[in-house]
Amino acid sequence: MGDPHPKLHATQLTRTFGRAPHQVDALGPLELSVAPGEFVCLVGPSGCGKSTLLRIAAGLLRPTTGTLEIRTRSLRPAAMIFQDYGIYDWKSVRANVRFGLDIQRVPRRTANARADEWLTRMGLADFAHAYPATLSGGMRQRVAIARALAVEPELLLMDEPFAALDAQLRTILQDELLDLTQTLHTTTLFITHSLEEALVLGDRVLVMSARPGRIIAEHRPPFPRPRTGDIRDTPEFTALKGELWELLRKEAVPA
Amino acid sequence: MTTIAPGREESVLVRRPGPHELHPVRTHRRRRALELSLAVAVPLALVLWWQLAATQGWIDPRVYPAPSTIFSDGWTRAAAGDLWPDVWATTKRVLGGYAIGTATGYALGLLMGSLSLVRAALEPLLDALYVVPKLALLPVFLNMFGLGEGPQIALVAATVFFFVWISTMSAVLAIPSGHRDAGRVFGATPWQMFRHVLLPASLPAVLVGARIAAGVAVLVIVASEQIAATNGLGHLIFDSRALFENDVMFVGIVCVAVLGVVFSELVRVAGRLLTPWAPRDRGRGQS
Amino acid sequence: MRRRAYGVAVVVAAVLASAGCSSKYADGSGSSGTATAGNRTVEPVTGCGTSSWTDPADLSPTRTPARCKPLTPAPQPLPKTRKVTIATGTLSAEYVAPLEVAVAKGEFKKEGLDVTLKVLPTPDALPLLAKGDIDAMWAAPEAAVMNGVKGGFDIKWVAGNFSPDPESKSGLWVKLKKGEAAADVRMAGRRMGTMIGKGSVIAYPMQKALATHGGGLDKIQYQQLGSADVLTALQNGGVDSAWLLDPVWRKVDDNPQYAFLGGQPQGEPLGGMLYGPSLLNDDVDAGVALLRAYIRTVNTYFADDYKKDPSFVAYLAKLLKTDEAVLKSTPSLTMDWEIRAGTTTRLQAAYKAAGVSKGAALPESRTVNRSLYEEAVGHQP
Numbered sequence: 001m002g003d004p005h006p007k008l009h010a011t012q013l014t015r016t017f018g019r020a021p022h023q024v025d026a027l028g029p030l031e032l033s034v035a036p037g038e039f040v041c042l043v044g045p046s047g048c049g050k051s052t053l054l055r056i057a058a059g060l061l062r063p064t065t066g067t068l069e070i071r072t073r074s075l076r077p078a079a080m081i082f083q084d085y086g087i088y089d090w091k092s093v094r095a096n097v098r099f100g101l102d103i104q105r106v107p108r109r110t111a112n113a114r115a116d117e118w119l120t121r122m123g124l125a126d127f128a129h130a131y132p133a134t135l136s137g138g139m140r141q142r143v144a145i146a147r148a149l150a151v152e153p154e155l156l157l158m159d160e161p162f163a164a165l166d167a168q169l170r171t172i173l174q175d176e177l178l179d180l181t182q183t184l185h186t187t188t189l190f191i192t193h194s195l196e197e198a199l200v201l202g203d204r205v206l207v208m209s210a211r212p213g214r215i216i217a218e219h220r221p222p223f224p225r226p227r228t229g230d231i232r233d234t235p236e237f238t239a240l241k242g243e244l245w246e247l248l249r250k251e252a253v254p255a
Numbered sequence: 256m257t258t259i260a261p262g263r264e265e266s267v268l269v270r271r272p273g274p275h276e277l278h279p280v281r282t283h284r285r286r287r288a289l290e291l292s293l294a295v296a297v298p299l300a301l302v303l304w305w306q307l308a309a310t311q312g313w314i315d316p317r318v319y320p321a322p323s324t325i326f327s328d329g330w331t332r333a334a335a336g337d338l339w340p341d342v343w344a345t346t347k348r349v350l351g352g353y354a355i356g357t358a359t360g361y362a363l364g365l366l367m368g369s370l371s372l373v374r375a376a377l378e379p380l381l382d383a384l385y386v387v388p389k390l391a392l393l394p395v396f397l398n399m400f401g402l403g404e405g406p407q408i409a410l411v412a413a414t415v416f417f418f419v420w421i422s423t424m425s426a427v428l429a430i431p432s433g434h435r436d437a438g439r440v441f442g443a444t445p446w447q448m449f450r451h452v453l454l455p456a457s458l459p460a461v462l463v464g465a466r467i468a469a470g471v472a473v474l475v476i477v478a479s480e481q482i483a484a485t486n487g488l489g490h491l492i493f494d495s496r497a498l499f500e501n502d503v504m505f506v507g508i509v510c511v512a513v514l515g516v517v518f519s520e521l522v523r524v525a526g527r528l529l530t531p532w533a534p535r536d537r538g539r540g541q542s
Numbered sequence: 543m544r545r546r547a548y549g550v551a552v553v554v555a556a557v558l559a560s561a562g563c564s565s566k567y568a569d570g571s572g573s574s575g576t577a578t579a580g581n582r583t584v585e586p587v588t589g590c591g592t593s594s595w596t597d598p599a600d601l602s603p604t605r606t607p608a609r610c611k612p613l614t615p616a617p618q619p620l621p622k623t624r625k626v627t628i629a630t631g632t633l634s635a636e637y638v639a640p641l642e643v644a645v646a647k648g649e650f651k652k653e654g655l656d657v658t659l660k661v662l663p664t665p666d667a668l669p670l671l672a673k674g675d676i677d678a679m680w681a682a683p684e685a686a687v688m689n690g691v692k693g694g695f696d697i698k699w700v701a702g703n704f705s706p707d708p709e710s711k712s713g714l715w716v717k718l719k720k721g722e723a724a725a726d727v728r729m730a731g732r733r734m735g736t737m738i739g740k741g742s743v744i745a746y747p748m749q750k751a752l753a754t755h756g757g758g759l760d761k762i763q764y765q766q767l768g769s770a771d772v773l774t775a776l777q778n779g780g781v782d783s784a785w786l787l788d789p790v791w792r793k794v795d796d797n798p799q800y801a802f803l804g805g806q807p808q809g810e811p812l813g814g815m816l817y818g819p820s821l822l823n824d825d826v827d828a829g830v831a832l833l834r835a836y837i838r839t840v841n842t843y844f845a846d847d848y849k850k851d852p853s854f855v856a857y858l859a860k861l862l863k864t865d866e867a868v869l870k871s872t873p874s875l876t877m878d879w880e881i882r883a884g885t886t887t888r889l890q891a892a893y894k895a896a897g898v899s900k901g902a903a904l905p906e907s908r909t910v911n912r913s914l915y916e917e918a919v920g921h922q923p
Contacts, residue, residue, distance in 0.1 A: 058440045076442035085433030090455035090532045099451065100441045131532040151441070317693045318669060402780075497665045498741045498898055499686035501693070 008034040012066035025212040037185040041198035044208030045252040079153035094128040100151035118146040156188040175229040320502040329506040345487040352411025360416040364423025415468040422464025426457035462526035473515040587920030589614025594919040598883035603808035607878040620654035629667035630680040644839040653831040671818040682813030685741030698911040702811030707873035713805020716783040724801035735781035743812040746892035751804030759896040834918040844877040
């Protein structure tokens, strides 16, 4: 909190959609500060503006008022992982992972090497030349993660990446991601509906209100790094989860 | 939902393996053999039926020649070298018009699909022209290009253009925004976005339009050759009709049909090669 | 499975075997005419004397056409009124006038015939005539008709229509090149615009006209155009020669840039009435009655220069829905219901030269039947 050189800093951030009289206040006013290397999870009810915040951070949207600052050396510091339609059906797995590097015009040989490295890391080496249509949902999200991380982003944005997967696969991928982020220490903004997911993965968990979304609570899960998925079974986990659910439930009930 | 029939004894209902489970390889092979033989036998049966009808006089063979007559007439023509020049003339026109129509339709479709200003400028005009029967424009083309190949190719090109343009534009517009977002976040330039995202994403739908256009192109050339050409299969068909030579007319019709099928299949194969990732359509046992 | 395959094989074998059997549409010979010539008694007809019939072998261009007294041959009404459909390519051309006048003046009705004139182009009318769906065609023995007869259909040319006036210049016109005189014109390699297709009867006069100018039907490039476009194309150079019909040739008649090389031959009709099986075989009485009415119309209204009478010209203009001035600009046609000997042979030779017909020419016995018009004027064979 209050890092003098935050990686990401949002001030008085709001976003509205549409024009009067059908205007929708989607987000804000919101203040947020993310330290370098911090893994921040955002939980909130549907429609509270979490995705909007992420899209502003990614550069896909501009705020209506306020600013969002990112301290970075490059023009494109962010890499984003979407819920679906993320990876491209017409590129092979390897070409997909290489996509960000191709955009940056990294020489093909280097790009291929880096992509292969990530494929191996994510357990996709056998599928390098397959097309995504032949892969399962879990494999596809692994490809998406590999693609995002292959460009070694300064800021990682993840928009409910595991929402489309079944519960078992979800748990497995959470564990994999946990392992990965603890090695890389990339600054991450992670959006999820699942409190459990947020508590397992995050250094900080921010609870957002219903639309227009504002941050109403902030918690630091008291689990030291490096963690594993076993923390799910601890009593502190269950207690914290219960506490946060009480907060969230009030916001989630439709007005 | 169970219906309890009164007075029925309780018995055991068994789910047991069937032939497909017990002998999977044999069943599959038999099934494939059956499909293949049907694919061959049904058209063959129809041709034989036609032959029978003609020889038995159920239909008038002077007006509807028997397949054997058509075949022998066609063979004689082909052997004498009379058939090939017409086939080649028609094929040249179809290919030329198709190439021009596809190229322009694709280019304009991509442009209008990706740039909303261009779409706003051109869409009303093209939508209006889309519904004009292109054959009605033949006199206009005759004035513009004079007699010769020009109006024929222009007509085919105009017809094909609209099919390809519409399927391209709608394909590009239908690309889920998630695809574009991913590209934008990685910082793709407009050209990179086009090359990596828009072009490949729209390609399968474009190829469907291209295949339809292939069939229509052959249709249009036959009609146009009747009016404004001195050779070609369409000209052969209508010329022989004017001379009351029914068997020659049917030779022409059969040739045109074959040309249409071959061309359409070629486009399909080309499409398959261009889009190796697309799911195969399920015709003919998954080729 | 075994039994099914066996059954299929039996069916296929049966089909192939029967392919050898013949059908009721026997080849070539066509159904033999039962009630035509020879079986019918011909009575002499009042008003039709020796001038009512000329020897078909007489091909002189100055021959006087056959004529009877006006209002003859007298009507011989059929016991029951019969409906007859005649197909024609147009209703506004002058050569259709005798039929239209016959309908308008009730000449067909006097014979007990209820005649409808239907506008149908030849490619559409011919199959109907061949099948018997229509009774007659007012057209010409063009290549399509010859092909139909060859194909086994029963169609015959039974009466002529007209031959042109000596003053008429309907026919082959060329645009003269600089310093060229008409006699010097070489047709080979020229482009000709024509409204009529390759298989038309004008192939025959065209061949004659081309022969004297170094062209053959196969040495010319044809451009089929609409009637309005033929003259335009000739004038603006799209084609360098054209077959111009009445009255289009008038527009270039006094222009020294254009020359007339020849047209339809004098004294030889090239078209007229075609009959199908219904009037050739099923109801010959009606066939004769139809021709009788036609011949009577010619004798009464079109006997000689019918355009001398201004009131008749006005009547014709209204009937044909055309302009009086247009009618008056060209000379009267010489109406002629007879058919010259050898016309169809010469026509077929021209079709062969034009490349629209193959194989041996049909003999006159299969293409022409004069007995019907001969019976109508009471000529004993």
